[in-house]
Amino acid sequence: MKQIVKRLLETIVVLLGVILLIFIMLRVVPGDPVTTLLGEHVNQQTIDRLTKTMHLDRPILEQFFLYVGGLLRGDMGQSYKYNRPVTQMIMDAFPYTLALAIMASIFAWALGLILGIFAAVKQNRLPDHLFMGISLFGVSMPVFMAALFLQYLFAFKWKVLPLKADGSFLSMILPAIALGWNSAGSVARITRSSLLEAMQADYIDTAKAKGLLGRAVILRHALKNSMLPVITMMALQLSSMLSGAVISETVFAIPGIGRLATSAIENRDMPVLQGTVIFTTVIVIAGNFIADILYSVLDPRIRKAA
């Protein structure tokens, strides 16, 4: 319990640091945001009014505390371009990204575990080299490449799945595979190596000596104990997955968080960019925190040590 509280405090410090860092980075941008927003030809009154509502006349540290205060109330400011609350725009976009990330994770887990287990069982034989080759292909393939070619083959050439995402389940399959492909490679590699390690343990010899069949030994004993690194790995993958979502959403025209961020850059819409990046990072940090807790719940050795 004490460990969890300590970890929680650390997490909060990092979170505040992230907000401060992004806040400062976006405010050293050259040029006055008000002029960027309104153009050159507006009267001084409009400029003053907007400067006031955006708190741009206050010192930067005060702006920061005003922003954090707003965050706690769920207020991330107004979009320059659309004049809508950023929070609302993010909440509209988030379900798409969430669905995409969940489907991609399921795909990555399923494919990664299958490849990893087979490779470990057939260690140093053809399936091992083949499957590890495939995984390294997965890791090395840029998300946009997977996305473009899935789109070309399955949506354009064979016309089995929709070209653009329309929110239906079917239309999310290709974007999810494009996104999960990368992580599947990592999951496969880590599953293989941690399974191989687990299979060298004494209790595996015991299980074999008891006369258990190879498959039972692997599934019941070795796999269970080799899943911890894979879980940590998936939590770490969350970050790169949300990065990749930006690309997958762009290719398949999904109105998710990533699309929101790229369009915010095109529109020079600072509050939206700031909101999406902070929101995404909060999810990553929360994911890592949960994985940490899960790790200690799942592994009695760590639980006892803490």
Next chain:
Amino acid sequence: MTIRRRKELVRELEQRSFSADASAENPGAAENGAKEELASQIGEKDGIAERMLRMCRQNKLALVSAIVILIIILLAVFAPLIAPYGEAQQDVINRLQGPSLKHLFGTDELGRDVFSRILYGSRVSLIVGILPSLIALVIGVVMGLLAGYFGGAVDALIMRLADIMLSIPSLLLAMVIMYTLGASTINLFIALSMINWASIARVVRSQTLSLKESEYVEAARSIGVSSGKIMFRHIFPNCIPSLIVLFTLEVPSSILSESSLSFLGIGVQPPAASWGLMVNQAKQFLFTQPWLSLAPCISIMVVVLAFNFLGDGLRDVLDPHMKNS
């Protein structure tokens, strides 16, 4: 020696050094002897060059990858001599043509030769892969050494900063930096250097922490060697094997980040050619002229794959303790 056998040896070595630490006050001479024998068996006593040569002999994949990388670097350096057409040489009448003998990979929407642009693009992609990784390496080493050696408040500050950098998804962080600085190749260098140092700092810090306690560092300190000299003369050289591995694996991730940013239109700007930017421009012709997207995509993948294979091979010989990371 098979990989498995070596892994067993490594584990044994680790356990022994662990128990040696525990009984540091009275280190048995026999135990130390056994440790050294084990170390020489897995080749830990060999120099970096010897270990790399061994990798070339044993790991054909890594050797092939190294050769591929060398060829690509040569192609990039001599691009103006090899490329049949200029980087921006247009031939609008022959636009959007399929692959032929005249244009190996076809021509793009302005009639530029795709093969030539791939060659020129490799310069940007390789430089963006290598240079920011080097800068990130330097920052990471300095930060890691400082954090590990001085500990306390310095350590806490640097490591929290690293935590912060690592928790922001890298592409989004790069997007924020590119938004602030504006899209250009130079700014891309800055963005990629800034996002990559943190993971290197972590590795260097943890190695510094253990090296700091070693006897030779203690000896150096006791005869009054300055902190800076200890860090860079005595601790840093021991981090080099891991750094070579980290660097080799950092390059492909930088190349992927560059291509992703350029693909989104916020990286390298036209008329310069970069592989990611070429895909960005080709994607509108995906259904009619798919080869336009195919050529730069395959190029990116070949380079990234080669660096990953080489990095894996180097890790096996240079840094067998660093697994799965």
